[in-house]
């Protein structure tokens with residue numbers, strides 16, 4: 001696969017930045033270069049040399065997607081725009097790589113396979129489920145479902161490191177579980193599927209390792225950062241999101257079953273190992289500033 005035949009859209013997001021690290025020779029477009037909700041711009045883009053179109057763009061503000069304005073924006077970026085991309089992928093015989101989420105499920109099962117039917121609770125989850133359906137219209141597609149993404153950008157680990165540095169002992173949701181995904185794992189899995197030309201379809205990708213509550217994840221972050229004098233206390237989603245429309249629309253269980261990728265020979269890295277490296281890098285960057 002020639003890297004210059006790859007186009008990454010949504011290039012300034014967490015995944016977009018990580019993809020540019022793994023594919024330095026790829027073309028990339030941020031929203032300023034290509035707004036994927038603009039059907040004409042997508043149609044008229046120069047697709048001549050592109051064989052693989054990776055969609056790292058999304059509306060990811062989950063609580064805000066519950067507002068009327070946010071709902072419209074989320075549906076535009078996460079569903080309508082994916083239709084725009086699927087259409088050009090089909091027209092120009094490109095492979096579309098699209099990213100989905102565990103929020104397309106209601107979270108009642110403690111582990112989600114690729115075969116579970118859609119049951120989104122939130123506006124964000126519904127818009128992403130519609131995006132999965134739209135991505136299907138490109139014959140050559142990989143839909144990568146993931147959860148709790150951590151890279152260079154706004155994410156749970158960075159928020160907790162920020163809190164710890166301020167000496168805060170936080171209360172964190174303990175009645176929802178998940179398994180984190182570092183963008184390095186996500187890009188490694190995308191590269192694995194593309195390079196080895198595995199069958200098109202839906203694939204779950206998170207890091208490997210144990211499934212944890214957000215409170216236990218926070219404790220692991222505090223331990224990795226050496227915030228030994230601070231404590232993380234258990235809270236509930238109802239308490240933490242009290243008064244917000246998203247409060248009862250979050251899947252209780254967000255962890256994804258990884259056996260489909262494992263059967264193809266992909267070896268997942270334990271999230272706890274990646275967390276140590278990530279926290280170390282973040283704290284070192286802080287020191288250099």
Ligand SMILES: NC(=O)c1ccc[n+]([C@@H]2O[C@H](COP(=O)([O-])OP(=O)(O)OC[C@H]3O[C@@H](n4cnc5c(N)ncnc54)[C@H](OP(=O)(O)O)[C@@H]3O)[C@@H](O)[C@H]2O)c1
Pocket residue numbers: 009010011012013014015016030031034035036037056057058059060077081099100101102128146147148149150153154
């Ligand atoms: N973050 C998570 O925890 C999580 C969990 C599960 C699944 N996912 C999925 O994983 C994928 C990557 O997430 P991420 O964390 O990397 O997201 P992110 O950091 O929020 O990045 C999304 C990027 O998309 C861009 N974008 C928004 N609207 C656009 C448009 N109309 N045209 C072009 N670009 C646009 C954003 O630009 P601006 O910032 O300028 O708006 C941003 O750079 C998404 O599909 C997301 O739904 C994420």
